[in-house]
Amino acid sequence: MNEKLRIFSGAQPSGTITLGNYLGAIKSWVDLQNDYECLYAVMDMHSITVRQNPAELRKRTLDLLKMYIACGIDPEKNIIFVQSHVPSHAQLGWVLDCYTYMGELSRMTQFKDKSKSHADNINAGLFTYPVLMAADILLYGADLVPVGKDQMQHIEICRDIATRFNGIYGDVFKIPDGFMPKAGAKVMSLQEPSKKMSKSDPNPKGYISMLDEPNVIAKKIKSAVTDSEGVVEYREGDETKAGINNLMTIYSAMTGSSMDSITSEFSGHGYGDFKSAVAEAVVEHIRPIREEYDRLSSDKAYLEQIYKAGAEKAEAIAWKTVRTVYKKIGFLAR
Numbered sequence: 001m002n003e004k005l006r007i008f009s010g011a012q013p014s015g016t017i018t019l020g021n022y023l024g025a026i027k028s029w030v031d032l033q034n035d036y037e038c039l040y041a042v043m044d045m046h047s048i049t050v051r052q053n054p055a056e057l058r059k060r061t062l063d064l065l066k067m068y069i070a071c072g073i074d075p076e077k078n079i080i081f082v083q084s085h086v087p088s089h090a091q092l093g094w095v096l097d098c099y100t101y102m103g104e105l106s107r108m109t110q111f112k113d114k115s116k117s118h119a120d121n122i123n124a125g126l127f128t129y130p131v132l133m134a135a136d137i138l139l140y141g142a143d144l145v146p147v148g149k150d151q152m153q154h155i156e157i158c159r160d161i162a163t164r165f166n167g168i169y170g171d172v173f174k175i176p177d178g179f180m181p182k183a184g185a186k187v188m189s190l191q192e193p194s195k196k197m198s199k200s201d202p203n204p205k206g207y208i209s210m211l212d213e214p215n216v217i218a219k220k221i222k223s224a225v226t227d228s229e230g231v232v233e234y235r236e237g238d239e240t241k242a243g244i245n246n247l248m249t250i251y252s253a254m255t256g257s258s259m260d261s262i263t264s265e266f267s268g269h270g271y272g273d274f275k276s277a278v279a280e281a282v283v284e285h286i287r288p289i290r291e292e293y294d295r296l297s298s299d300k301a302y303l304e305q306i307y308k309a310g311a312e313k314a315e316a317i318a319w320k321t322v323r324t325v326y327k328k329i330g331f332l333a334r
């Protein structure tokens with residue numbers, strides 16, 4: 001028997017992968033792979049809740065998969081796959097739709113936000129997005145789901161749906177716990193440090209892409225917004241320090257140094273020196289990831305083999321859950 005706890009997580013293939021995505025999620029997934037049995041998927045089915053260009057979606061799906069591997073998620077140790085390759089997600093999603101209330105879905109913050117930002121396309125999938133996400137997690141009996149703070153409400157509804165279902169049919173689903181990995185860092189925009197670093201920022205100086213050239217990274221960090229105090233000190237909650245807090249968060253994540261030791265390292269130095277050090281740390285950290293990403297880009301056959309094997313392994317687990325669920329709810333076995 002395997003006594004390791006199981007982890008499920010995933011990200012949507014929504015374009016440029018930023019340093020924020022990496023530090024906020026992928027880097028902690030890499031850390032978790034040694035202690036847990038992990039499944040990491042590319043959530044392409046969630047992406048179509050917003051209109052996508054087909055060729056772009058296909059490309060981004062593969063790009064994200066490559067990025068997972070390049071960042072150090074080992075395809076031998078983990079199950080890496082593409083959500084739409086495993087039909088069980090849609091199958092369980094539909095069943096769970098019938099055990100989820102309109103009322104609880106209409107309270108979801110992300111739905112309310114996205115209805116505003118995509119007012120011309122408030123489709124039913126956008127509304128039931130959290131149900132598909134619940135299916136993703138429950139299919140694999142995941143114990144733990146590492147997510148960012150913005151996804152915690154979705155974990156809550158997943159637990160509610162699973163508990164409701166179990167209340168009717170017995171212990172079918174494991175009730176998962178969401179958690180925010182300690183190692184995960186929330187990275188803010190370099191230009192508006194009160195906002196999360198986002199690839200949809202119209203100003204590319206606000207974010208660092210994992211594929212930016214070293215000189216571009218350095219330029220972006222050097223033009224990051226700071227303050228006029230000139231002291232490299234982390235002050236939680238101090239708005240005026242938001243820029244420095246953010247650069248310190250990045251530097252700390254890259255070097256493993258604590259905030260205090262960063263302060264002593266740069267005492268008596270100006271922001272210029274500090275920014276150069278941050279830029280160098282980021283460039284050096286990303287360099288091997290970039291190299292591996294480029295190498296993978298020229299090895300289509302290998303990638304194909306990874307996602308096919310991943311889908312098979314995932315499907316074997318997922319289908320068992322669907323079969324149990326179908327039986328419980330009274331579907332005639334074929």
Ligand code: TRP
Pocket residue numbers: 008009010011012043046132133136137145146147151
């Ligand atoms: N909704 C998540 C996000 O946008 C992505 C996601 C879909 C996910 N299904 C999941 C994350 C299941 C964790 C578990 O970040």
